[in-house]
Amino acid sequence: MKYEALLLENKDGVAILTINRPQALNAINKTVMTELNSFFGQDYKSIDGLKSVIITGAGNKAFVAGADIKEFASLNAAAGSALSKYGQDTYMLIENFHTPVIAVVNGFALGGGCELCMACHMRIASSNAKFGQPEVNLGLIPGYGASQRLPQLIGKSKALELLLTADMISAEEAKSIGLVNHVVDDKSEALDLATTILKKISTKGPLAVAKTIKAVNAYYDETQDGYAIEHQEFGQCIESNDCKEGALAFVEKRRAVFTGN
Numbered sequence: 398m399k400y401e402a403l404l405l406e407n408k409d410g411v412a413i414l415t416i417n418r419p420q421a422l423n424a425i426n427k428t429v430m431t432e433l434n435s436f437f438g439q440d441y442k443s444i445d446g447l448k449s450v451i452i453t454g455a456g457n458k459a460f461v462a463g464a465d466i467k468e469f470a471s472l473n474a475a476a477g478s479a480l481s482k483y484g485q486d487t488y489m490l491i492e493n494f495h496t497p498v499i500a501v502v503n504g505f506a507l508g509g510g511c512e513l514c515m516a517c518h519m520r521i522a523s524s525n526a527k528f529g530q531p532e533v534n535l536g537l538i539p540g541y542g543a544s545q546r547l548p549q550l551i552g553k554s555k556a557l558e559l560l561l562t563a564d565m566i567s568a569e570e571a572k573s574i575g576l577v578n579h580v581v582d583d584k585s586e587a588l589d590l591a592t593t594i595l596k597k598i599s600t601k602g603p604l605a606v607a608k609t610i611k612a613v614n615a616y617y618d619e620t621q622d623g624y625a626i627e628h629q630e631f632g633q634c635i636e637s638n639d640c641k642e643g644a645l646a647f648v649e650k651r652r653a654v655f656t657g658n
């Protein structure tokens with residue numbers, strides 16, 4: 398798919414996806430959501446040597462300031478619910494992606510923007526980042542997963558406080574409650590740190606990385622038995638070429654060369 402609202406750069410196997418609507422503080426409209434869905438559903442397959450993904454927002458003011466308020470004003474219940482489901486499904490593609498996805502949060506991450514960064518596997522914030530779920534200000538509840546992922550990340554009590562007051566919190570406070578992994582000075586440092594973490598992960602067995610993401614996600618999915626997923630995936634890892642190579646490399650005192658098989 399050719400993108401209108403996303404910029405895509407392949408930096409040595411790290412796909413950097415930038416949501417590019419700075420005039421609207423990168424608010425998520427239908428085009429952004431469709432393009433995210435297309436990238437994580439299929440387009441990633443055409444990226445040369447893809448190892449991981451970074452999602453960020455254009456400019457230095459906003460990651461994503463929410464769903465595009467100007468677009469969702471006149472929806473009926475059925476259309477609203479269908480759009481919400483499409484957004485949830487898109488964010489699940491991100492959460493279940495087989496390689497690590499890091500959000501570089503470079504400013505406002507509100508509503509659907511905070512939900513987007515929560516669907517990523519890790520969050521690195523610049524010091525000017527602000528997080529919040531202001532849906533109740535608009536007479537709404539979250540539509541892209543915050544009622545589920547926020548309690549998973551920060552606990553029920555604090556999640557309800559943020560969801561019901563619509564308060565915005567700073568990057569440092571977000572870190573202190575476990576919403577973000579790291580806070581650094583600015584966007585460029587955040588991109589550097591994300592790249593360093595992803596580079597480190599890219600030296601590990603790709604099969605093991607994908608299966609770790611799958612097993613951890615199973616903990617949060619009440620339709621799955623996480624322990625069963627863990628022992629099944631462990632079994633598949635142990636007979637993989639990656640595992641044989643990892644053990645051999647240890648014995649031969651050299652760095653493992655993994656193939657992802």
Ligand code: DAK
Nearest residue numbers: 420421422424462463464465466469480481508509532540
């Ligand atoms: N949507 C559309 N445009 C937005 C926007 C948004 N969420 N946020 C900002 N903009 C636009 C502003 O309208 C303004 O455009 P112009 O007036 O220049 O044309 C431009 O971006 C710059 O914004 P400001 O002039 O307001 O900038 P300030 O620095 O003064 O303020 C701010 C920054 C982030 C505090 C402020 O822009 C703000 O409060 N923005 C709205 C934040 C917000 O409430 N976001 C929505 C959260 S609720 C759904 C599924 C999910 C959702 C909804 C429906 N369905 C399935 C139907 C989720 C809802 C949410 O995300």
